[in-house]
């Protein structure tokens with residue numbers, strides 16, 4: 001079998017007395033959408049943070065696209081094709097929506113030690129940015145200050161910025177969190193169109209989104225992966241049902 | 254600020270400033286040439302600080318250090334008989350840039366109050382270094398034997414020196430305007446706006462911030478070289494922390510992240526000082542409340558008041 005695009009081995013992260021990531025092993029194959037679900041505080045965001053390079057694991061290794069990236073910082077991992085979105089919206093509020101995305105295009109393109117030409121006039125930056133904005137449905141809002149976008153639009157912008165870095169692996173931390181039903185369905189449909197073009201690791205509480213999009217699912221509880229399988233397998237797993245006691249897991253239908 | 258508008262303001266403002274020497278001559282008030290030259294020199298220092306403070310979010314509380322280095326880069330060669338302006342001003346730009354490179358390399362790894370304290374500490378170190386230079390007057394400083402020599406361009410002529418300063422200021426503002434809107438400028442502005450996000454999309458802000466810090470230091474050093482020629486005197490006081498505070502105040506008063514605003518801030522602050530000190534010996538007591546009022550009621554500075562409530566575009 002070919003090497004997986006992302007391979008995590010023995011990952012561990014401790015916050016004081018709390019093991020937020022506990023011996024996590026995980027493989028993500030190129031092209032698949034891999035969901036990680038689990039109750040609040042399970043350690044999903046902490047895991048994404050370590051994959052993106054923002055948090056340093058205490059132990060373990062992360063291989064991406066055939067190389068060990070455990071010691072690389074976040075910007076370098078992003079330039080290798082590992083982009084993330086944030087659970088708590090993180091954008092450039094005082095820039096227009098277009099400029100937000102153009103920045104991501106520029107970061108990916110490199111060549112930022114240029115001092116003279118106005119970046120806003122560089123079509124090699126603004127045209128790809130516009131295309132990405134269009135694709136997430138923000139085309140009509142390009143010139144609006146990011147701070148003035150509605151919450152759902154900011155969530156779309158969040159995804160657009162990650163996509164504009166042309167990632168091979170997209171780490172999405174609750175992309176539909178806080179969205180209305182309509183918005184969230186549109187986002188899920190959009191993410192569906194990415195399937196096959198880009199590999200996705202999806203953290204999400206919205207089970208409709210997870211079961212629509214995921215090829216495989218891992219369930220995380222107290223920092224541990226307690227089950228991995230296809231959506232069907234995970235739904236039928238009694239451990240999962242126990243961990244989710246009181247929380248929604250749609251029964252097999 | 255939109256490019257076109259910035260060019261317009263720069264053109265009109267530059268023209269207005271160019272009228273000062275003939276007007277002063279017509280009114281028989283040569284003193285104003287001196288005053289406005291001084292304002293433009295501080296405007297340059299304030300604009301250079303704005304590059305890193307307003308656009309880069311780096312609250313450097315030691316910007317007077319570069320002013321001092323630039324002044325000593327004129328004074329020390331002059332003391333040893335080297336009067337060539339290209340040598341002196343070139344040295345000012347290089348030496349202050351190098352100092353900024355070193356100070357930045359250490360301070361930019363920190364942020365918030367630590368950044369403020371480290372930049373302040375470096376400036377105070379240089380201040381005490383200046384005091385310890387007994388050869389060059391110690392804490393009394395020294396007189397500049399003669400202004401920098403630039404061949405036929407005679408800086409002892411007040412109007413000639415005035416126009417040299419004006420041209421340098423306008424050039425630096427034009428260059429600065431390009432820098433902040435360029436790809437490079439976008440990186441430091443993105444890092445100010447949201448550094449974790451900037452890193453997450455693939456920018457490593459450190460070297461861009463360091464480069465900006467160095468450019469700002471060089472521009473500050475050039476202002477220092479001009480200031481030494483202006484006062485024909487230099488002392489370690491050029492580097493005192495109160496001087497750093499004054500420059501920062503010009504930036505905030507005029508409006509951070511606008512380049513033109515700090516120029517207005519420098520002019521207004523020095524004008525107020527001049528007018529109030531003529532009226533009363535206790536002018537600082539009057540100046541304080543005026544400044545506090547402006548900062549409280551015009552968050553975006555005088556520039557924000559004048560330009561109206563337009564959003565800053567990215």
Ligand SMILES: Nc1ncnc2c1ncn2[C@@H]1O[C@H](COP(=O)(O)OP(=O)(O)OP(=O)(O)O)[C@@H](O)[C@H]1O
Pocket residue numbers: 015018020038039040041042043044045046047087
């Ligand atoms: N920087 C930190 N310092 C200390 N504890 C932390 C830190 N970040 C997260 N934690 C703790 O680690 C645990 C895992 O948090 P994490 O945010 O990864 O959970 P999550 O699965 O993303 O939860 P949610 O579904 O609510 O987003 C929680 O108990 C949290 O309080």
Ligand SMILES: [Mg+2]
Pocket residue numbers: 044045046087173
């Ligand atoms: Mg989370």
